[in-house]
Amino acid sequence: MTRQNRIKDSAFCDGTTSLDKSPTCGLPLGLDFDYFAGQLYCCDPFVGLTRVGAFGGLATTLVPTKDGVPYRFLIAVTKTSDGPVYFTDASAVYGPKDADKSIQTGDSTARLLKYDPRTKNVTVLLSQLAGAVGLATDSDASFLLVSEFIAKRILRYWLKGEKAGTSEVFLTFPGGPNKIKRNQEGNYWVAVNVPKNDSTVAPQGVKFSPSGEILAMVDLSKEYNSRITIVIEYNNKLYVGGRNFPFVGQYDIKYVRNLTSTKINLYQIPIIVVEARMPF
Known part of the structure; x- marks a missing residue:
């Protein structure tokens, strides 16, 4: 569950993929499971970064905004075993309903962000990304892979080692x-x-x-x-x-x-x- 109204209006929401209903029904575009804590992290562009407890139920909103500004298009999340949660906002201009416009205009306002569960602070790691819609880490969380749909590439962002805090083009694609x-x-x-x-x-x-x-x-x-x-x-x-x-x-x-x-x-x-x- 991602919204309180989702429980009340289950008949209204069940079976729908309508973006018009998403503010009520929820739109969990990115999911990642924390196997150590038994918790599910979720990116919902209409709610923010959320977390569902080990026994399920209503999701708790962790960070609905960044510096008071609501996220436009939260879409990918990954939880590392050593604590931080990394997630992406695919655009600062376009939301889910205008995803095609972001592609047509070559929008490059996406961001890679880090949420620290201990301090509850959010840090922007990378900005000016072109459609950051995918995110994954390696097995020991030494780097992140960020897919840029519009730029047709995957970036590698280093979390550990001599290159920590830097990024580089990892792969490019014809699409x-x-x-x-x-x-x-x-x-x-x-x-x-x-x-x-x-x-x-x-x-x-x-x-x-x-x-x-x-x-x-x-x-x-x-x-x-x-x-x-x-x-x-x-x-x-x-x-x-x-x-x-x-x-x-x-x-x-x-x-x-x-x-x-x-x-x-x-x-x-x-x-x-x-x-x-x-x-x-």
Whole structure:
């Protein structure tokens, strides 16, 4: 739950993906689970950074604003084991309803932020980002990866070591990278939407290592004919979702390796409706 009104108006909210209803029903665009504390952190652009306790229930708003100014487009969050919570505001100008405008105008007002649960302070780590919609850390929280959808790249922001507090371009893509998710082996998947000449996109899943080596790429355009948001690998399966699809796709994966490259063949099992209310 993200809003008190969400409980009162459950019939109004259930089954909807309408952005017009989001101020009442909630819009949890970014989620990350703290396995040590059993808590769920959530980015809701209409509420702020929130947290749900180990037993569920109504989310607690941790930081609704930065210096008194409400966030416009909170969208990604990751909790590190040593305390801080990192999250992104995809734009200081455009909200979720105007996401396409932010892309069309090349908006570069996004930010990477840090929330300290002990002091309850929020610090801006990076600004002037172009559509910061994805966020992930490595296994020992030495750096953050931030995807810039509009700039078509992933940045690496160092948290530890000699480069701490600095950033660098980590990967670039022919299309916009969205959510980044680390798998069980410590590698990453990112959803990438490559523009085509006919004004549509070719959705892809791209797997890469912590050093930036591309390990695999898979074309998802057969089942997905518009922008996807997320690709997750878990127990030799891929799960794919997007705002415009009322389902989550599940795929079996099989790796075919040779001396020059790693390819992935996807053998689709029947698409299953895991959740028909994908918000973004």
